[in-house]
Amino acid sequence: MTVKAPSRVSRLYEVMDLMLDSVGDPLALDGLAASASYSSFHFDRIFRELTGFSAVEYQRKRRLRRAAHQLRHEPDVPIVRIAQDCGFPSNAAFAKAFKQQFAMSAKAWREGGWRAYMDQQVGRESDVSFFVAEPGNLDVILAPYCPPEPGSIAARIALRNLPAVTLRYQRFFGQSGAALSIACNTFICERERLDGIAHGAPWYGVFDEDPGFTGESEYCYDFGHTGEASDGSLGMRVLPAGTYACLDFRHEWPRFRSMYEDWLDRQSVWRFDSTRPHIQKVERDEAGLWRGALALPIKKR
Known part of the structure; x- marks a missing residue:
């Protein structure tokens, strides 16, 4: 190519x-x-x-x-x-x-x-950037945030040393919620057609800051794949290797906020690493439903 x-x-x-x-x-x-x-x-x-x-x-x-x-x-x-x-x-x-x-x-x-x-200032819009739900199934995005049962998210956290990943991406500004979800879904369809990306290939959503502190107008969200690109319109960045707290999911859309509140804020060994991005990896399974993992960058206290 x-x-x-x-x-x-x-x-x-x-x-x-x-x-x-x-x-x-x-x-x-x-x-x-x-x-x-x-x-x-x-x-x-x-x-x-x-x-x-x-x-x-x-x-x-x-x-x-x-x-x-x-x-x-x-x-x-x-x-x-x-x-x-x-x-x-x-x-x-x-x-x-x-x-x-x-x-x-x-x-x-x-x-x-x-x-x-x-x-008060950001509200539920603070943590809806990390979804790629199908346009016809946006209920999970529009629903308000509900705190998980105490300990339920913490029990699912796995600490992993992730390798570096080179990403070809589209950058989205000032979008969140359903609008961003639809934009990412459209991007997937376009790149599958233009770049020949397989239907079950992984996709990555990347946010460089704590989503709770960034209002909608200031969102900067990268979304892309690890394959080749057929044109020069996409950016290229390397997602850094390192230790991440990972939350695997399947047929659901968990939020980074739950990882902060049910795990990060309740333990004394790890802290958030602001020099590396939040990462969401998603892919379709055999039935065409989404699965993946949220990866929160962490470092030792």
């Missing part, structure tokens, strides 16, 4: 991934624009058209969400250290930006304010 050269959009995906990998470093817009073959002016315009935000604002929000993750999951790390690691020049600048984004101080957030933010 002949693969065309990467499109400018896919190169922009690569730039965004570089921004995520260097979230604590100064933002060099000229260099980022050049790497995507844009002038600085056109880079910012195209970036805004694609994401809804300027590159500067997009990186600022990602820095703040990274800090929010660390404040929740790494309570022993000083706030000033988190501010520095997330690219803020001073604690005062971080404190001002954090309060503007989350309507509370970093200290209040760490002490439990994150839960109120998740429930």
Whole structure:
């Protein structure tokens, strides 16, 4: 199969991934624009058209969400250290930006304010990105989140060292729930036709941040396969190897939120690793029904 050269959009995906990998470093817009073959002016315009935000604002929000993750999951790390690691020049600048984004101080957030933010500001839309249900069977996506029976999800968690995976993907911005599910299903049908992907092949959904802290307009969700691509419109990224807490499922759609609340928050050995993405792997079984696993990145405390 002949693969065309990467499109400018896919190169922009690569730039965004570089921004995520260097979230604590100064933002060099000229260099980022050049790497995507844009002038600085056109880079910012195209970036805004694609994401809804300027590159500067997009990186600022990602820095703040990274800090929010660390404040929740790494309570022993000083706030000033988190501010520095997330690219803020001073604690005062971080404190001002954090309060503007989350309507509370970093200290209040760490002490439990994150839960109120998740429930009140984001709500159930905070964890519906990880579904690929068929368009005619969206009831599970539209249903509100129901906490699992205590211990029922924790009993199913398996710790695995997953290998690196090279993914060809489409990036979706500002979509969640049924709209995102239908978009992913449409993408599957298109790539099966264009790339010859087998009907039972695995598909991967990837989210780089805690879904509970990201509103719908700021969602950035990658969905794709591990095969070849017939054109240059798809991005390419490597899902990193490492230790993940995995939840296998079959003919159901569990949520990452249940893994956080029924397992991660209730044990003392592992913590969330904000440097690696959440991963959902799905595939059709012999009957055409979905099965797969949720993989939550973790590290030792």
